[in-house]
């Protein structure tokens with residue numbers, strides 16, 4: 480588990496989320512994906528697919544039920560990435 | 565929001581989507597006349613939205629078998645297969661399914677839904693993986709949820725996406741179950757089984773195929789997609805239902821893996837439910853015999869399918885990629901779908917209306933199911949009516 484890896488994940492997530500949402504919403508690790516960013520489920524699924532390709536992983540859909548914030552998503556991606564490589 | 569308020573919110577969302585949609589779902593059938601006709605309200609309608617693919621719901625052989633079973637064995641078994649619910653008929657039907665698929669074992673479940681729930685949750689558990697098609701039927705998805713396994717979906721029938729996901733599994737492939745369907749119920753298209761098998765052989769994993777809609781419909785003897793592709797021996801587990809071409813209710817799983825038998829001791833959807841009634845088992849056994857001998861029914865079914873598919877395609881309707889017993893017109897909005905559905909009913913034709921989120925990718929579908937008992941004239945009438953309504957539907961916003 481390397482820090483740079485985690486930071487890389489967090490940066491990619493924040494960049495992609497700010498592209499997807501209103502420019503004046505500040506995205507932090509604590510931002511709630513659904514409540515605060517009001518991303519619809521299709522956009523979220525597309526984002527997940529992009530992340531999967533970027534890190535060459537598959538995110539099980541059942542794991543996403545526990546994800547609310549940007550940090551939780553980053554943690555999940557990091558966990559899958561480190562256990563699969 | 566309390567529990568009941570949450571339901572109110574869901575009901576309000578449903579009504580907002582379809583303010584005039586009352587009655588479209590769960591329509592009351594007042595009388596059923598035959599495999600193709602019923603009364604809805606005071607209309608005698610042509611049934612174009614059932615899963616009665618071989619048209620056997622009123623077959624004299626099946627009805628006689630059911631009557632005899634009721635007289636001899638009573639109305640219900642009042643118990644689980646694990647306890648007092650394994651009669652001679654249940655065991656005989658299991659053997660007949662196993663023989664039909666040239667497999668060593670077969671298990672009968674109380675519904676097709678439970679066949680998937682019970683097989684999947686018996687095969688995989690927490691820490692294992694299921695790799696499923698994005699358009700999988702709810703019974704497959706719910707089986708995966710019940711199992712506690714990690715659920716990974718590939719894009720519907722997209723082999724590049726499937727391969728990518730198989731590769732990413734790494735060593736987890738050892739504990740991965742891959743699931744596909746013979747014919748997908750929404751658009752009626754078939755799984756690219758040869759490609760799926762090739763990928764399975766390259767990467768590994770265990771393959772389960774649900775032949776719910778393809779049993780009786782595909783293949784010379786009606787085994788399903790495994791028969792038309794000649795890949796019976798490459799599929800590890802086959803599930804299916806009695807509720808479509810076999811015209812009763814129940815489900816099955818067959819396999820050459822002796823481990824299938826262990827499911828009887830671990831699978832809750834098999835154990836904690838009563839076994840199918842004697843009449844159900846008896847009519848299913850009779851129907852399975854008719855199904856195997858029913859190549860004339862399949863010929864008629866397919867000629868009906870091709871006739872309707874080509875007529876709707878010529879008119880301009882957007883359809884699924886393969887002609888087959890499930891023929892779905894994809895329309896742009898839920899309102900267009902409702903209008904088409906209502907107009908068809910005005911013309912005494914009953915079809916299925918499928919709206920988001922039930923249909924894939926936010927689509928709205930008006931879905932016909934063709935069967936072997938429809939006459940050429942009935943199919944032509946349905947095609948002509950769809951043609952007549954095309955203009956009004958495509959300009960409706």
Ligand SMILES: Cc1ncc(COP(=O)(O)O)c(C=O)c1O
Pocket residue numbers: 675676677678680701703745749774776777805806807813814815
């Ligand atoms: C693909 C598929 N699998 C399983 C089932 C469940 O079958 P049953 O109606 O016997 O519960 C269905 C029926 O809707 C189905 O379409």
